[in-house]
Amino acid sequence: MVPNIDFLASIPEGQAIQYVSKKRDIPCHVLFLAAAGKASSNKLPADERLLMLNFAKAACDTQNPDILWQIAHVESMFKIRIVNIEGKQVLTGNDAKKFLLKGLPKNKNVDIGPLQINWKANGSKWEYEPINYLNGEFSVDFLSNKILKTYVKTCGDKWINCYHSYNKDRGLGYRNKIELSGRKLRNILVTYL
Numbered sequence: 562m563v564p565n566i567d568f569l570a571s572i573p574e575g576q577a578i579q580y581v582s583k584k585r586d587i588p589c590h591v592l593f594l595a596a597a598g599k600a601s602s603n604k605l606p607a608d609e610r611l612l613m614l615n616f617a618k619a620a621c622d623t624q625n626p627d628i629l630w631q632i633a634h635v636e637s638m639f640k641i642r643i644v645n646i647e648g649k650q651v652l653t654g655n656d657a658k659k660f661l662l663k664g665l666p667k668n669k670n671v672d673i674g675p676l677q678i679n680w681k682a683n684g685s686k687w688e689y690e691p692i693n694y695l696n697g698e699f700s701v702d703f704l705s706n707k708i709l710k711t712y713v714k715t716c717g718d719k720w721i722n723c724y725h726s727y728n729k730d731r732g733l734g735y736r737n738k739i740e741l742s743g744r745k746l747r748n749i750l751v752t753y754l
Contacts, residue, residue, distance in 0.1 A: 575625030581750045582621075589621035590614065593630055596749045597639045608654070612641040616675055616697025623705055628721070629676070631742040632704075635735075636677035642695050645672040661691040674700045683708050 572580045578596070582589040594617050620629040637643050644657045647670045652660050657673075665671060667685035673694035678684055684694055687707065693699045709720065716723035721739055722732030 575627045577747055577750050578621070578626045578630065581753050585753050587753065589626060590617040592750070592753065593617040593620055593626060595753075596630065596746055597634070599749045600634055600745055601638050609641050612697055613639060616641060616701065619698040619701035623701065627743065627746060628739075629701060629704070630746055631739050632677075632724075633675045634742045634745070635738045636672070637675045639675060641675050641697050643674065643677075644695075645677060647671070658692065658695060661695065665691045676700045676704050678703060678708070 578592055579589055581587070582592050585592075587595075594613065597613070597617070616633070620626040620633075623629065633639050640653055642655075642657045643651065643653045644660055645651050646660070661673065665680055665685070668681055669685075671680040671691070672678065673680055673684065673691060675697050678694050678700060680691060680694075683703075684691065687703075689699075689703075694703070708724065712720035712723045719732070719736070722729075722736050725735030726732045
């Protein structure tokens with residue numbers, strides 16, 4: 562008998578992937594990737610598979626791989642090499658890489674990588690090159706150790722709203738998307754129990 566989705570609701574927030582991983586003795590990163598594959602009909606290009614594996618491993622090394630899965634699901638559908646230029650143009654693969662290698666002014670509104678880290682709001686404030694944000698491991702570390710500390714301090718438990726926008730309505734809309742993604746993740750994970 563497959564457990565009801567409500568069963569996973571009793572698992573502490575952000576811990577569903579790790580819980581199922583331990584319960585079924587499946588490595589966390591393998592489960593992370595399997596759930597990503599079920600959530601997305603997109604087939605990752607062969608040259609991104611290793612990048613996705615490294616992203617999943619980095620996410621699983623955090624206390625909350627679920628939220629990283631949810632953000633990547635909402636922001637990039639698990640694509641690693643992706644940029645969104647001012648909400649008008651999306652580049653993937655080598656095109657994304659070439660665009661970033663040209664350099665970006667600090668005020669350029671570009672979302673980069675699987676977590677779509679905004680260059681203007683977050684990335685340009687540090688000494689890293691824009692190309693670094695196409696690396697999933699780097700993106701996980703940057704979100705966890707730079708962005709999160711700032712947003713938790715300024716926004717508290719509504720940090721996910723602020724990750725998208727300080728505008729109340731836009732932030733709330735984003736939070737709703739993240740919560741829907743979380744339900745999708747738990748619906749997928751329950752099939753492994």
